[in-house]
Amino acid sequence: MPVVVDDGAPPPPSSRSPLRVAVIGAGPAGIYAADALTRQSDIPVAIDLIDRLPTPFGLVRHGIAPDHPKMRAIRDTLHRSLDHPLVRFVGNVEVGTDLSLAELRKHVDAVVYTYGAALDRRLGIEGEDLPGSLPATDVVAWYTGHPDADRATVEAALTGVRSAVVIGVGNVALDVGRILARTTEELEPTDMPQHVIDVLAAAPVQEVTVLGRRGPAQATFTTQELRELGGLAAATVLVDPADLELDADAEARAATDRNATRNLAVLRDWAHHAPEPGRTRLRLRFYSRPVRLLGTDRVTGVEVERTAVDGDGRAIGTGRFEVLPADLVVRSVGYLGTPLPGLPVDRRTGTVPHDGTGRVLRDGRTSAGEYVAGWIKRGPSGVVGTNKHDARETVAGLLADAGDGTLRAGGPVDDLVHTLQARGAEPVLLEDWRAIDAAEQALGATRGRARTTLHEREALMAAIRAATAR
Ligand code: NAP
Numbered sequence: 001m002p003v004v005v006d007d008g009a010p011p012p013p014s015s016r017s018p019l020r021v022a023v024i025g026a027g028p029a030g031i032y033a034a035d036a037l038t039r040q041s042d043i044p045v046a047i048d049l050i051d052r053l054p055t056p057f058g059l060v061r062h063g064i065a066p067d068h069p070k071m072r073a074i075r076d077t078l079h080r081s082l083d084h085p086l087v088r089f090v091g092n093v094e095v096g097t098d099l100s101l102a103e104l105r106k107h108v109d110a111v112v113y114t115y116g117a118a119l120d121r122r123l124g125i126e127g128e129d130l131p132g133s134l135p136a137t138d139v140v141a142w143y144t145g146h147p148d149a150d151r152a153t154v155e156a157a158l159t160g161v162r163s164a165v166v167i168g169v170g171n172v173a174l175d176v177g178r179i180l181a182r183t184t185e186e187l188e189p190t191d192m193p194q195h196v197i198d199v200l201a202a203a204p205v206q207e208v209t210v211l212g213r214r215g216p217a218q219a220t221f222t223t224q225e226l227r228e229l230g231g232l233a234a235a236t237v238l239v240d241p242a243d244l245e246l247d248a249d250a251e252a253r254a255a256t257d258r259n260a261t262r263n264l265a266v267l268r269d270w271a272h273h274a275p276e277p278g279r280t281r282l283r284l285r286f287y288s289r290p291v292r293l294l295g296t297d298r299v300t301g302v303e304v305e306r307t308a309v310d311g312d313g314r315a316i317g318t319g320r321f322e323v324l325p326a327d328l329v330v331r332s333v334g335y336l337g338t339p340l341p342g343l344p345v346d347r348r349t350g351t352v353p354h355d356g357t358g359r360v361l362r363d364g365r366t367s368a369g370e371y372v373a374g375w376i377k378r379g380p381s382g383v384v385g386t387n388k389h390d391a392r393e394t395v396a397g398l399l400a401d402a403g404d405g406t407l408r409a410g411g412p413v414d415d416l417v418h419t420l421q422a423r424g425a426e427p428v429l430l431e432d433w434r435a436i437d438a439a440e441q442a443l444g445a446t447r448g449r450a451r452t453t454l455h456e457r458e459a460l461m462a463a464i465r466a467a468t469a470r
Helices: 028-038 059-063 074-083 103-109 136-143 150-157 171-181 196-200 223-231 248-255 256-270 387-404 416-422 430-445 457-469
Strands: 019-024 045-050 086-090 110-113 133-136 165-166 207-213 237-238 278-286 286-296 301-309 315-323 328-331 359-362 365-372
Touching: 019 028, 019 103, 028 059, 028 074, 045 286, 059 074, 074 086, 074 416, 086 133, 086 430, 103 110, 103 416, 110 387, 133 136, 133 150, 136 150, 136 171, 136 196, 136 328, 150 196, 165 171, 171 207, 171 278, 171 387, 196 301, 223 237, 223 256, 237 328, 248 256, 286 315, 365 387, 430 457
Parallel strands: 019 045, 019 110, 045 086, 110 365, 133 328, 165 207, 165 328, 207 278, 237 278
Antiparallel strands: 286 301, 301 315, 359 365
């Protein structure tokens, strides 16, 4: 008969005492992490999927552009993971505000941080904060109906805009440039809040310049997203043929990169385009490094230095400067992860330090029961699906730790939702989200749309109350 040694440690997880895991952030990385936890049966688990918004899906709801309905439809797949009986969606709860990380950790055995990267990177140039200069994060939050969007600032910046410069040549820059160049008819069927469609309809945008500090072969946008610009109803894409002339070395380097090769082919197809009367000019301009935003009480232009790209792909200033007039500047130069109170974040990379596979490091040592996945783990890169592999890697580490006893189930504790309710928080559960979902679909139907996003926290909560009262 085996000798059972009581070492005082909690027992391994069992169906009566499952491993309780809190996943912080109900975007793709969080949902994929929850999904990976439910796809195994070796370690019994119970998962709380916590989000500070009353709605799930993170950047699928408030990142992917509303004129990309097929991409946004991934929420239907993600929803299946939310419906899993071992997963409890707990929205409208901000860790660090509604309860501290230390308090949360008393309720669970492990935490997986998947709360993404919500801040904008700064350019660090003069004039960056002039009225009329916006980070892409603000514009995207606004046009996707994020409850925390700064409507007043964004709408003031968009009023009367004729010519916009979008700084950066990633996919977010293309999203912003494309939305600005779209007609009202193109935006009408989307799930954008009505005020967003109205403000964009009223903005007399005639020219949008998307600005790369390096060459077309270094642009990070992907070919499918680039090609889409060629199909806009009332905008002509313009590219300076001189920007597409690469010397033999640069051409050879570009040929080793599939995305660059394809992008160059698309851009070269457009090199003969000329402006057309009555159509918005959507310029893609390269080798232009912003050095200063001009203006006194509002932005009036961007001063750029022409660059050349060296053999290592770096931008080298040429000492030639010019001014691009603009009454709106959108800075789309990448996202940065925010610190969560009580969690270490490398301020330079905006990511949580980890062991390479997702175990959080504190002071260089693995911190028991803490894991990280998604943008806050690897930085703001990749497509939605990239998070699946990433989350699985992190969850594999968590399960290995549970398997070898590093991570144990702490046994019964107070229910997290009851604790939150007792202190006056209003956690939003899956049924509540369903009420919001139904209200958004009903609102959309009044204008013949599949859905219209409810953009105010109060409206989201009112939809829940209305459903509860029925
Ligand atoms: P990104 O691809 O990293 O693009 C950032 C851009 O900012 C780059 O062109 C970068 O140029 C430029 N930049 C950085 N610092 C700059 C500076 N000081 N001055 C001028 N330019 C500067 O990031 P993102 O567009 O924010 O996208 C984030 C992630 O989401 C990406 O993985 C993206 O593919 C993904 N996403 C995908 C989709 C889609 O699939 N449809 C849509 C949106 C976003 P350098 O290269 O020279 O640094």
